[in-house]
Amino acid sequence: MEIITGKIPKAQKVVLYGVEGIGKSTFASQFPAPLFIDTEDSTLHMDVKRFPKPTSWEMLMQQVDFVKQNKPCQTLVIDTIDWAEDLCKRHLMAANGWNAIDSEGYGKKFVALAEQMGGLLNKLSEVIDLGINVVVTAHAMLRKKEEPDEMGAFDRYELKLEKKTAPLVKEWADMVLFANYKTTVITDSKTNSKKATGGQRMMYTTHRPAWDAKNRIGLADELPFDYAQITQAFSEVTPPQPVPVAEPEQSQPVQSEPNFEPERNEEIPVTIPRSVADLMSNDQVSVEEIMQIIYQGGFMPADTPIENVPKDLWDYLATNWASAMNLLNTKIRNF
Known part of the structure; x- marks a missing residue:
């Protein structure tokens, strides 16, 4: 021992x-x-x-x-x-x-x-x-x-x-x-x-x-x-924890501090509440994909326009985002 x-x-x-x-x-x-x-x-x-x-x-x-x-x-x-x-x-x-x-x-x-x-x-x-x-x-x-x-x-x-x-x-x-x-x-x-x-x-x-x-x-x-x-x-x-900094190649300019803001592939309309828009941006979920989650999840008919999605449904998606992402990755993106 x-x-x-x-x-x-x-x-x-x-x-x-x-x-x-x-x-x-x-x-x-x-x-x-x-x-x-x-x-x-x-x-x-x-x-x-x-x-x-x-x-x-x-x-x-x-x-x-x-x-x-x-x-x-x-x-x-x-x-x-x-x-x-x-x-x-x-x-x-x-x-x-x-x-x-x-x-x-x-x-x-x-x-x-x-x-x-x-x-x-x-x-x-x-x-x-x-x-x-x-x-x-x-x-x-x-x-x-x-x-x-x-x-x-x-x-x-x-x-x-x-x-x-x-x-x-x-x-x-x-x-x-x-x-x-x-x-x-x-x-x-x-x-x-x-x-x-x-x-x-x-x-x-x-x-x-x-x-x-x-x-x-x-x-x-x-x-x-x-x-x-x-x-x-x-x-x-506290043990010293130096943050490694990669040496830039001479042919490339020195990069600034890393940006932690997730990239967006498209502009998310203001119709989608901020709580859901931020999660979409973090996980690179497009507007089309979020609507497919709503349709295939059985929340709204497939022809429902985005403007008609009620606020309580957006709130539900934000609260159950892990389940929404599971549906997206297993039933939507793989087909």
């Missing part, structure tokens, strides 16, 4: 959450060679590599699969996980005909949501296994916390996720960092009046009653909110 001693470097799973506008996306952009799945257009002002904004849960999962298969980066950033959770909610509502994700039926909807989000975390763990760091950002929310053995209650910062999802994300992570503004209260010795000053951006790396945080690399409890503060400790536990 082999016994291994010493530190074993591995890619890191990082959750970064904080108050609005503190700079979570900018902080995440400083991790090694990042590639963003930007669910809320928070990186449009930044010079970073990003996928097209996912407009469906299926599209987001396809983007993670692309990273697994092609390894185009050293760090995958999902910015933010709470907006990704919203895509998951819409996916489940469309698939099950639910009007909302709520506690009806003994919370079965929240259980279904947690299962789907757990599936995403499993995929991200597979990305980690390839040596690619994963950084997940999230918004923070204040929740009133009441302790039965304590007097009164206090405000606590938590991940802005549903109650069954948040623990999964925290347990999955190697590192949970909380970012907030630190305010100092100064008392005037003459008038005994108090005033707040400062507002320095700080990150907190260990658990406190007022917030969730953790780390496994020995970070100080409180640090300035600057990636340089964790660079050394982070690099000690």
Whole structure:
């Protein structure tokens, strides 16, 4: 039986959450060679590599699969996980005909949501296994916390996720960092009046009653909110993962950064909702093919014009895209 001693470097799973506008996306952009799945257009002002904004849960999962298969980066950033959770909610509502994700039926909807989000975390763990760091950002929310053995209650910062999802994300992570503004209260010795000053951006790396945080690399409890503060400790536990760059031939011009926008063979009409159009573009599905899926799937008569396809059918196709692609590849493209 082999016994291994010493530190074993591995890619890191990082959750970064904080108050609005503190700079979570900018902080995440400083991790090694990042590639963003930007669910809320928070990186449009930044010079970073990003996928097209996912407009469906299926599209987001396809983007993670692309990273697994092609390894185009050293760090995958999902910015933010709470907006990704919203895509998951819409996916489940469309698939099950639910009007909302709520506690009806003994919370079965929240259980279904947690299962789907757990599936995403499993995929991200597979990305980690390839040596690619994963950084997940999230918004923070204040929740009133009441302790039965304590007097009164206090405000606590938590991940802005549903109650069954948040623990999964925290347990999955190697590192949970909380970012907030630190305010100092100064008392005037003459008038005994108090005033707040400062507002320095700080990150907190260990658990406190007022917030969730953790780390496994020995970070100080409180640090300035600057990636340089964790660079050394982070690099000690993370194996170097250089991205190979092919040497261009002298006869050919040097190519620019790879474009992750899938090519389109044709213009997709605006009649087709964005959620379906993006999936079609990703999988190179033509307008004629999507209509054949509708016809041969028995959803509409074969002479139905595209303008007459109802919205709920488009929503159904987006939610069941894997089945639609199976029909296309086995019954349509092969004949």
